[in-house]
Each structure stands twice: as structure tokens, then as C-alpha cells.
Amino acid sequence: METNINIRKRLAFVFFLLAMGLTAVIFRLAWLQLVKGNELQQKALENRLNPMPVTAQRGVIYDRNRHELAISIATDYIGAFPPEIKESGRAEEIAAKLSAILGIPTDKILEKITRNTGFEFIERQVEFDKAQKIKDLKLPGIEVVPESRRYYPNGMLAAHVLGFAGIDNQGLEGLEAMYDKELSGEDGKIVLEFDALGHEIPRATHRYIPPQNGHSLVLTIDQTIQYIAERELDKIMASPTKPRKANIVVMDPKTGEILAMASRPAFDPNNYGKYPNSVWGNPLVRDAYEPGSAFKIITAAAALEEGVVSPTDRFYDPGYIKVGPDTINCWLPGGHGSESFVEGVKNSCNPVFVQVALRLEEKKAGLFYDYIKAFGFGAPTGIDITGEGTGLLIPFNELKPINIATIGIGQGIAVTPIQLITAVAAVANGGQLVRPHLVKEILDNKGNVVKKYEPEVIRRVISPATAKRLSEMLEAVVSEGTGRNAYIPGYRVGGKTGTAQKAGPGGYMEGKYVASFIGFAPVNDPRLVALVTIDEPQGYPYYGGTVAAPIFQRVVSDALHYLKVPPQYDSGKKEGEVSPAPVTVPNVIGKDLAAARVELEKAGLAVRVEGGSGEVIAQVPKGGAVVPAGTHVILYLKGDPAKPLVPDVAGLRVNDAAAVLEAYGLILVPDGSGQAAGQDPPAGTAVPPGTKVRVRFIEPSLETMGP
Structure with missing residues (x-):
């Protein structure tokens, strides 16, 4: 129991x-x-299925006229399935054969094809003939799969704008990076089925998920104007000037569209890895520099808008100006003497602009800085490209009178080229700050517009009346002043030169300058604004008017003709009206001032008077000269023959200065060549007849320098 x-x-x-x-x-x-069913099912599926990526074709980048600037071309990649290769027992043989064709070390290939993974890339973007040889070998576990790679058909053209894409078709610089999401599309894949031993299952269903190709960009860049700009940069880089860097940007001032943006040194985006990465970034949006006299445009705009100066205001320049304990020199030894504000702009006179900047600050503390910031300095412009800088402003709470004075002449402030051209475009277009941009449209795969970028006005910075008045002053800089080398026959051109000594760790660097010219044309209906900057030009002269202005002249002249912009001189010219014929200057020597003025104004010429009283004893230009309508004719009056006053010959050429002094019974002693830039005794001095007047002549491009 x-x-x-x-x-x-x-x-x-x-x-x-x-x-x-x-x-x-x-x-x-x-x-x-x-x-765990779903998770394990997915793992089982992954063990059985091996996907091979199929890259999407990157969108095309066009210029504004649909010329291709960046495209994708067909190529192949070599992929390996290690399980199948191991099962074949031919891993070493496969590695050796691939090495012979691809030029990759055998041991490196062998290590890849024997990894414990489902798929490995052996080589990307393989040339057609090599890929075909590998196909013909029919090696087990090796596949040749189509892909695309980025190609830039024009080589270096617009390289700093386009940037480049990497081996995986990802944008790495420039517009390629900025618009990577739009350009790249979505990759597809081919899915192959394998058994437990890693063998591809015969007649198994292979899934193909097609890639979604990227959108295309239509830029504001005009390929022809870009070629013109880069042509000029290549010339100066190969010239005896041999600058360290050179840049040009051309913009439509009314829309903010960038028509050309070029820099040297540059790189070929097809082989960007062969160039130092220091040249990849776009210096026109990234690098800041002291603009020198070119910044006087902003000082003048603010002062005219606020009414602290008028075109007829008189100034006296003895060659320097004191600001507290500090002294700021004029570029012209001995100074310009008595001059109007218009003449101060034309002469690029430092003491005039220092006084004007200080007047703004006297009217209201921080007023000058308000305008500087309103014009966009100290902040990014928002241009649609990677790497934009902000420039450099002294903090407002650290400003002293000497800082206001130096900023007024373009020193003690650092700006990017895109900031400066955007600000000057506001003067050219009638006073509105317009955001610069590089992309005009985005297109889908079928060429349909999916997004269009319209001009964006950020704010009004000055009135149309101020903009018009300042534009006319800047025209005088080109027609009569330091910017003569930028003059384009048949077109009204306004602009400003700049020569700034470069700042370094211990202050300004001896012998290192940035020469620049910024201008626009035609003055009465601007189509183009352009900035040329030449970094560290070698030799002499190194001034903006000598080095940069001629480049501006050639680029803008060719661009205006390419755009079929008709020549015109008269700001009041109506559409379809024929341009006025050049004027022959009447000879008014011997006539009294009133009669001379009537005759000259009747001929369509302007009048400027020098001297005391009495009849006209000299004139410039001389009678019989053929000049554009509106040209100023300088009249020199007789005064007291027994004790003549030394006339002001500033800006005159040697022969004209000699004729004027001779008319007063004085003798010219010339020093140098070019235009009169200083005289001793100074203008207005009473001297005996026969006195020798020493006049210093320089090239008309000489202007503001660092102190």
C-alpha cells in the first residue's frame, strides 16, 4: 500500500x-x-534580404538662362555580398581580380569582402570601362550597380557659388550645401533574397524601389557676365600686380539678384580634394575687410538724409583735422583748401567726411550707428549661401569721437563685400535695401516651377531725393574725381574708390592694402552695381582708382553692352528719346561773368567760378573742346592785376594749370604728372606778379589711405 x-x-x-x-x-x-514576433520576423527578413542602394540623381543647377552649371552623370559602383563570397571559397581570387582592374591593394579588398556583413561597397563612381570588365568576369557575390556623380561642365566657373557635392551626392559647400535637401532627392534600392547559407535564391522576387530624383535650381547668375568677371580676375592675377586675392560681385540693384560672383584663387569643383580647403569658402560673403573711402558713400547718405550737410556747404581742409587729442590726415599733403561738400565727395577728402560724421553724432548720439545698421552692416544680409559673415562693428557702448571720425572715412569698421554692395545698391535704386539672392526658381523633375523667389525689400534707408542727389555726386567722382578710370563712354557711371591699409595684430600693416571700386550704371536708371576688391596688390600704384576701377570699367562696360542697355547721358531722357549730342564749349575769355554764364548755360554746360571779379581771363575746358552736355566749365576771373590771388588749380592737368596761372601772370613749377593735387602758395594767397607756384600732380586715382 x-x-x-x-x-x-x-x-x-x-x-x-x-x-x-x-x-x-x-x-x-x-x-x-x-x-517579439514582429521584431524577430523583421530580423529573419533582414537575414534573408540584402538591399543594394540606388542613389537618386541630383537636380541640375542652371544659370538664369537655363545654361547647365552643375549636372549629374551616369557612373557605377562595385558592391560585394560577403556571405556569398565566403561560400564560393574564391575570396582571394576575387580580391586579386578586382585589385588588377580597380588599382586598389588586394589585402584591402579581401578585408572588405570577408567581413561579417551582408553588403559592402568596394569602390564608388567607377569609370565605364572598368565597370564593364568587372561585369564580364561574373564573379560570385560581386555586383555592378548604376549610380550618378556630380559634374561641373565649366570647371572653375562660379565655383565659389556652386560649391561641390561629395561622393555620396551630399552637398558640402556653396549652393550644393545650402539647397542640399532640394537637390538630393530620395535614394532607392534593389532588394535581393538569400537562403540561410548566404546563397542568392534562384528566381526569387527582387524588389526594386526607384529613387526620387532631386529638384533643380535656376540661379540669378548670368553665365556670360560670370565669364566676363572671371576673365578680368584671371588677367590681374597673372599681371605684375599679382594680388593675394581678387573678387568681383555684380548685382541688379533693383531686385537684389546676383548676376556674377567671382573670386581668385579658385578651385575646380570636379576635383575639389586637390585644392586646400582654405579656398573652398566664398570670400565675398565670408571675409570682412576695412572698406576705406568706399564707405564714405554711407556717411554721405546718412548726412544728406538727416540734413546735417547740403551739397553747397563749404569746408576748409588744411590737410588734417583734430579730433580730441588725435589727428586724422588728408591723403593730400597740404589739404584741398576751401571746397563744397560736392567737391569734398569728388576729392574723397578725409577732413570733410570726419566733420560730417561728427555732425551726425552731434545731432543725436548713436544716429550714425543707426544708419550703419539700417544699411545692413553688423548683421548677415541673409543671402542664400553657406558661410556668410557679419563683419565687425565696435560695440556702441565703447564708441568714442575718434571712432565715429574714423568710421566716417571707412576705417575702424569691417564689412563683407556682399554687405557693401547691398548697401550701395540701396543708394542706386532710390533708397531701398533689397535682400541679395542667388536662386531664382526651383524646378521639379518635369521642369515645372515649384517655388519662385521674388525680390524682397527689407526696409527703406534713405529717401528717393537723397538717393538721387548722392548718385549725382558719385557720378562726379567718376567724371571729374578719383574714379575717372571707371568712366564708360556713353554711360553715366557713379561710384567710389577705396584704398584701405590692412589691419593686423599690431595695428595697420605696412605695405598691405585692399584696393577697391564700387559703382553703378547708368546713374539715372541703374541696371548694374558692381564691386571689385583687390587684396594686397603688389608694386606701385596700388590705389583703388588705379587697380580696381579699370577692372570695374571693363566688366560693367561689357555687361551693359551684353544686356543691350542703351547709352545715355541725360537723367531726364525719356524712353525712345535720342541721346543729346556732345557740346562744343564756347570761348568766353574776355567776357564778363554774367555774359559768360549766359552763353555757357545756353550751350547746356554748367559753370563754376574761381577768383575775385572782373572779366574771364581763363577757362577749363578751353573754347572749342567737345564735351558731354552738363559738363562743368571753370571760369577764372581777373581780380587785381597788381596783386593777383593765386587761383585754385586743383584737379587740373599740367597744361590747363599752366594756362590758368599764366593768365594771372604767375609761373607754374610742376611736380609729378596727372592731376593737380596740391599747390604752394595755396589758393587765395595774394602774391606779386611773376610768382612761381609749385603744383604737385598725381594720378587721379590717389585717395584715402590709412593714417
Whole structure:
């Protein structure tokens, strides 16, 4: 009896153990099926399926006229399936054959194709002939798959604008990076099915998920104007000037569209890895520099708008100006003497602009800075490209009178080229700050416009009347002043030169300058505004008017003709009206001032008077000269023959200065060549007849320098 009881206990215990085991199995099966089922199913699928990526074709980048600047071309990549290669037992043979074709070390390929992974890239963007040889070998576990790679058909053209894309078709610089999401599209894939041993299953269903190709960009850049700009940069880089860097940007001042943006040194985006990464970024949006006299445009705009100066206000320049304990020199030794504000702009006179900047601050603390910031300095412009800088402004709470004075002449402030051209475009277009941009439209795969970028006015900075008045002053800079080398026959051109000594760790660096010219044309209906900056030109002269202005002249002249902009001189010219013929200057020597003025104004010429009173004894230009309508004719009056006053010959050429002094009974002693830039005795001095007047002549491009 006891034995039966023991047997039943044992059976019950065994049954309990079996029940517990079965319960555990059921719970485990439930866990695997219900909780982990989806995850395990996915892992099983991944073990069976190996995807091969199929890259999307990157969108095209066009210029504004739909010329291709960046495209994608067909190529192949070589992929490997290590499980299949291991199963074949031919790994070393496969590595050797691939090495012979691709030029990659055998051991490197062998290491890749024997990894414990489902798929490996062997080589990307393989040339067609090499890919075909590998196809013909029909190696187990090796696939040749089509892909695309980025190609820039024009080489270096607009390289700093376009940037470049990497081996995986990802944008790395420039517009390629800025618009990477729009350009790149979505990759597809080919899915292959394998058994547990890594063999491709015959006749298995291969899934192909097609890629979605990227959108295309239509830029504001005009390929022809870009070629013109880069042509000029290549010339100066190869010239004896041999600058460290050179840049040009051309903009439509009314829309903010960038028509050309070029820099040297540059790089070929097809082989960007062969160039130092220091040249990849776009210096026209990234690098800041002291603009020098070019910034006087902003000083003048603010002063005219606030009414702290008028065109006829008189100034006296003795060659320097004191600001507290500091002295700021004029570029012209001995100074310009008495001059109007218009003449101060034309002469790029430092003491005039220092006084004007300080007048703004006297009217209201911080007023000058308000205008500087309103014109966009100290902040990014928002141009649609990577790497934009902000420039450099002295913090407002650290400003001293000497800082206001130096900023007024373009020193002690650092700006980017895109900031400066955007600000000057506001003067050219009638006073509105317009955001610069490089992309005009985005297109889908079928060429339909999916997004269009319209001009964006940020704010009004000066009134149309101020803009018009200042534009006419800047025209005089080109027609009569330091910017003569930028003059384009048949067109009204306004602009400003700049020559700034470069700042370094210990102050300004001796012999290192940035020469620049910024201008626009035609003055009465601007189509183009352009900035040329030449960094560290070698040799002499190194001034903006000598080095940069001629480049501006050639680029803008060719661009205006390319755009079929008709020549015109008269700001009041109506559409379809014929440009006025050049004027022959009447000879008014010997006539009294009133009669001379009537005759000159009747001929369509303006009058400027020098000297005391009496009849006209000299004039510049001389009678018989053929000049554009509106040209100023300088009249020199007789005064007292016994004690003549030395006339002001500033700006005159040697022969004209000699004729004027001779008319007063004085003798010219010339020093140098070019235009008169200083005289001794100074203008207005009473001297005996026969006195020798020493006049210093320089090239008309000489202007503001660092102190």
C-alpha cells in the first residue's frame, strides 16, 4: 500500500514538472509570437534580404538662362555580398581580380569582402570601362550597380557659388550645401533574397524601389557676365600686380539678384580634394575687410538724409583735422583748401567726411550707428549661401569721437563685400535695401516651377531725393574725381574708390592694402552695381582708382553692352528719346561773368567760378573742346592785376594749370604728372606778379589711405 502511495507521489511530481515545463514553453512561445514576433520576423527578413542602394540623381543647377552649371552623370559602383563570397571559397581570387582592374591593394579588398556583413561597397563612381570588365568576369557575390556623380561642365566657373557635392551626392559647400535637401532627392534600392547559407535564391522576387530624383535650381547668375568677371580676375592675377586675392560681385540693384560672383584663387569643383580647403569658402560673403573711402558713400547718405550737410556747404581742409587729442590726415599733403561738400565727395577728402560724421553724432548720439545698421552692416544680409559673415562693428557702448571720425572715412569698421554692395545698391535704386539672392526658381523633375523667389525689400534707408542727389555726386567722382578710370563712354557711371591699409595684430600693416571700386550704371536708371576688391596688390600704384576701377570699367562696360542697355547721358531722357549730342564749349575769355554764364548755360554746360571779379581771363575746358552736355566749365576771373590771388588749380592737368596761372601772370613749377593735387602758395594767397607756384600732380586715382 505504501509503495503505491509513493509511486503516485512520484507520478504527481513528474506530472507537475512536465506541467511546469509545458507552461514555460507555452509562455515562451507566446512571448516570442505575440511580443517579439514582429521584431524577430523583421530580423529573419533582414537575414534573408540584402538591399543594394540606388542613389537618386541630383537636380541640375542652371544659370538664369537655363545654361547647365552643375549636372549629374551616369557612373557605377562595385558592391560585394560577403556571405556569398565566403561560400564560393574564391575570396582571394576575387580580391586579386578586382585589385588588377580597380588599382586598389588586394589585402584591402579581401578585408572588405570577408567581413561579417551582408553588403559592402568596394569602390564608388567607377569609370565605364572598368565597370564593364568587372561585369564580364561574373564573379560570385560581386555586383555592378548604376549610380550618378556630380559634374561641373565649366570647371572653375562660379565655383565659389556652386560649391561641390561629395561622393555620396551630399552637398558640402556653396549652393550644393545650402539647397542640399532640394537637390538630393530620395535614394532607392534593389532588394535581393538569400537562403540561410548566404546563397542568392534562384528566381526569387527582387524588389526594386526607384529613387526620387532631386529638384533643380535656376540661379540669378548670368553665365556670360560670370565669364566676363572671371576673365578680368584671371588677367590681374597673372599681371605684375599679382594680388593675394581678387573678387568681383555684380548685382541688379533693383531686385537684389546676383548676376556674377567671382573670386581668385579658385578651385575646380570636379576635383575639389586637390585644392586646400582654405579656398573652398566664398570670400565675398565670408571675409570682412576695412572698406576705406568706399564707405564714405554711407556717411554721405546718412548726412544728406538727416540734413546735417547740403551739397553747397563749404569746408576748409588744411590737410588734417583734430579730433580730441588725435589727428586724422588728408591723403593730400597740404589739404584741398576751401571746397563744397560736392567737391569734398569728388576729392574723397578725409577732413570733410570726419566733420560730417561728427555732425551726425552731434545731432543725436548713436544716429550714425543707426544708419550703419539700417544699411545692413553688423548683421548677415541673409543671402542664400553657406558661410556668410557679419563683419565687425565696435560695440556702441565703447564708441568714442575718434571712432565715429574714423568710421566716417571707412576705417575702424569691417564689412563683407556682399554687405557693401547691398548697401550701395540701396543708394542706386532710390533708397531701398533689397535682400541679395542667388536662386531664382526651383524646378521639379518635369521642369515645372515649384517655388519662385521674388525680390524682397527689407526696409527703406534713405529717401528717393537723397538717393538721387548722392548718385549725382558719385557720378562726379567718376567724371571729374578719383574714379575717372571707371568712366564708360556713353554711360553715366557713379561710384567710389577705396584704398584701405590692412589691419593686423599690431595695428595697420605696412605695405598691405585692399584696393577697391564700387559703382553703378547708368546713374539715372541703374541696371548694374558692381564691386571689385583687390587684396594686397603688389608694386606701385596700388590705389583703388588705379587697380580696381579699370577692372570695374571693363566688366560693367561689357555687361551693359551684353544686356543691350542703351547709352545715355541725360537723367531726364525719356524712353525712345535720342541721346543729346556732345557740346562744343564756347570761348568766353574776355567776357564778363554774367555774359559768360549766359552763353555757357545756353550751350547746356554748367559753370563754376574761381577768383575775385572782373572779366574771364581763363577757362577749363578751353573754347572749342567737345564735351558731354552738363559738363562743368571753370571760369577764372581777373581780380587785381597788381596783386593777383593765386587761383585754385586743383584737379587740373599740367597744361590747363599752366594756362590758368599764366593768365594771372604767375609761373607754374610742376611736380609729378596727372592731376593737380596740391599747390604752394595755396589758393587765395595774394602774391606779386611773376610768382612761381609749385603744383604737385598725381594720378587721379590717389585717395584715402590709412593714417
